[in-house]
Amino acid sequence: MSQFDVNDGDKLQFAAEPTATEVDSGLESWKLLLVDDEAVVHSVTRLALAEFELAGRGLLFISAYSAAEAREQLAQHDDIALILLDVVMETDHAGLDLVHYIRRELNNKFVRIVLRTGQPGQAPELEVITQYDINDYKEKTELTRQKLFSTVYTSLCSYRDLMALENNRLGLLKVIEASANIFERRNLAVFSEGVLQQLTALLYLNKDAMLVQPCGMLARPASDALNILAATGCYSGYEGTVEISAFDSDVGDRLSAAIVQRSSNYGDNYWVSYYITESGMEQLLYVSAKDVFLIPDIAMIELFVRNVAIAHETVALLESNNHG
Structure with missing residues (x-):
């Protein structure tokens, strides 16, 4: 026995x-x-x-x-x-x-x-x-x-803790590999994905996260679309242009509210971060957490969204000048 x-x-x-x-x-x-x-x-x-x-x-x-x-x-x-x-x-x-x-x-x-x-x-x-x-x-x-x-x-x-460090390492590798040619559209996507992976790992967030841009004004939030720039977890299957109605109603409502109100919104275990650049380019990050968000976490999320949005804006301006 x-x-x-x-x-x-x-x-x-x-x-x-x-x-x-x-x-x-x-x-x-x-x-x-x-x-x-x-x-x-x-x-x-x-x-x-x-x-x-x-x-x-x-x-x-x-x-x-x-x-x-x-x-x-x-x-x-x-x-x-x-x-x-x-x-x-x-x-x-x-x-x-x-x-x-x-x-x-x-x-x-x-x-x-x-x-x-x-x-x-x-x-x-x-x-x-x-x-x-x-x-x-x-x-x-x-x-x-x-x-x-x-x-x-x-x-x-x-x-x-070990897995958080490993995911952060993998995310950093993506960032390093993409940084050499960051101002190419394809490498910018890899860069965004790598930083997104680092962010979710360091903050012990769920792996369900996505970085998106609105496609036009949301006059009809239920039918308008988003451009998925990078995604992890359950959103990793979403690529390119996706209708908001494709997401769960709660997720869609949160994203729509952030775009219409042009402001971030959050609950106990999710955060929708909104940022608009000087040229008017909008960008959102949707993440979920296992526990209640802490103030330092929110500050890091906002910093991530702002920096990646500025990088995307720079690429758009360069492309516009080249075609001009």
Whole structure:
């Protein structure tokens, strides 16, 4: 029987769980891979973390009952945030071999790995921590509900920060690649996309964001169109000219209001930033956040919109002069 505790001193045993279950919070869940050959460990972990939430996101539990099954799950999910990993399964060192596979063969340096062992003598803590790229080491007897919650919370915070830095790095690469010829229309689009990716990463925003320009006056907001300059997340499929009616009614209403009123508007978890250049070129940025916006965040968003709008205005003026 497993020695995994739900509450201090309470030992429970449950039937085997399905391969994957999700705690629904309305946002994309954090993926947590449970790797253990004891069904009770899976059941108790799911029970202990049933109400877990970080930044408005719940957990998607994925179960593997051996290191071999874990490899299959890793092949299907390349965005697992945290692995709670047993050491002794098919072999006495199956868990450690899996760590080596993840870090060396898959070259995945982002997923957080917490080793959980019921037989600490098989893998001494000091030896494991110094020789393997793991993020924490726990004996199952010490993992109460509270300690498990804390371990998962801190691990996911670390994963979130690492992914924010990586997305910022990828966005910066796009900016650098486009900057050499920024005043060409195609490269300006790449530049806008790169800065948009950096912005959403640095502010921990949802990846759903778009940079747009109105196509004429919105006399009929429901039927008029927008020119999509750059987009991420659920808006990444929108390119070129798109009717406002193609978006959800809430999104369309927010964009229309900003254009008609010529001003930014925001709610608890979204921001529509409006900017008009000296020549009259209008530009909007629509972003959503997991939590309430902070004032410094809003200032950065406004700065982004203004600078990119000025870059687009410069390109338009250069094109006009060349054709003139």
